[in-house]
Amino acid sequence: MFTESKFTLIVGAGPTGLTLARQLQRHGVPFRIIEQSPTPFEGSRGKGLQPRTLEVLDDLGVLEEFLASGGPYPSMLIHLPDGGTMPRPMGEVREPSATVPHPNPLMLPQWRTGEILAQGVPVEYGVGLDELTQDESGVHLKLDNGEEFTARYVVGADGGKSTVRRAIGVAFEGETQESEQLFIADVKLTGLDRDNWHIWLGPDGRSIGLAVCPLAGTDDFQLVSPETDSSVEQLLSDADPSIGLQHVGWTSRWRANVRMAQRFRVGNIFLAGDAAHVHPPTGAQGLNTGVQDAYNLGWKLATGDDAVLDTYESERLPVAAAVLGISTKLYQRAVDNQEDAMRRDDPDLQQLNLNYRESPLAVEHRAGPGVLQAGDRAPDHPRGDGRVFDLLRGPHFTLLALDWSADLPDLGIPAYRIDEASDAYDGQGPRLFLVRPDNYIGCAATDPADVAAYLKKASAA
Incomplete structure (x- = not known):
């Protein structure tokens, strides 16, 4: 038997779901947030927070903790086959201005972003969504622990394989390139300085064979390589035998997956973050776009007004499409081994210029x-x-x-x-x-x- 409730159910406790939970908290909107994983996410994954996201975190009252936990992006250093090195800039460091107090991205591993956002949020870990239907009386849900209830709204922030998106039959349009994959690992190393983002070139002398980036605020490095069948030990040994491996933590195999949901709203069910759009890792856009989905949606859910809620899709879908184009373009530069592939000084990456001028709410x-x-x-x-x-x-x-x-x-x-x-x-x-x-x-x-x-x-x- 379903029990009725007027709360919002958030499915997924990544940065998107947690940002939405914080928004609903301060608007006094009752909610539950469930996460199928038994524990919080432990990897570095989305490690870059853009200037607009820093402004969102400022508004949410958590920016100081983020700034204390993270740090600036390091300079890139190319290690040459003859033992020499060559610096390669990613972009100029911008000075704060009267209108933009935080002009540079902040590096912080995703697990720490989630940890800060989760403070004070009652996440129900180890609880997943089993079934979902909706009618005029609300959204009827069954969780995988057998609990059944009716919510006023449901927000799917449950990632690229979203159970919510599949349940409402929304197409996830785009493509997956199985031939383009990356191996990613969080590692502890010795013999490598933490002042630079270290790059070793591939056999062709142009592509990136191995990238090792110090993760600000931690003792870890994030290791990335297109060699998905090699061990961490072998990758490091091939690059520089003097590097010592102390520990391997979170690992992942990423494949080129660029997709966007055809709809962001179906009735009283909404999609946000990776459930609505998945990006290449280039340009640090995916996590940031998800956080801002939640920032946009939270106050609209608080109004309970259908016309206002309709503007979530009309505002965020075009933004997601534009941002997806930017990150895909940057990824293609890397695939094509273009010399400027790692530059990150395009002002659009800051997400400060995004606007809603065409919205009914403008x-x-x-x-x-x-x-x-x-x-x-x-x-x-x-x-x-x-x-x-x-x-x-x-x-x-x-x-x-x-x-x-x-x-x-x-x-x-x-x-x-x-x-x-x-x-x-x-x-x-x-x-x-x-x-x-x-x-x-x-x-x-x-x-x-x-x-x-x-x-x-x-x-x-």
């Missing part, structure tokens, strides 16, 4: 909008002893007013004058920016009535 009322428009990421800026991001932090909508001499409108949400951020929030004359709970600009206007109308529509509970 409403631009100004006759002459500037560079910053409805649908764009709300930029940071110093403000007195703090920053604009300090005002935005939390689950609320926020009203920002510039060149505004009249009283601030009372809309039941935090409202601030930020005239010192005039360059960042460009435009002419008095103007209002309503920032959504995921810190994108929902409405840009000059009349408070337009903001009030938008807020009523977008925050209906």
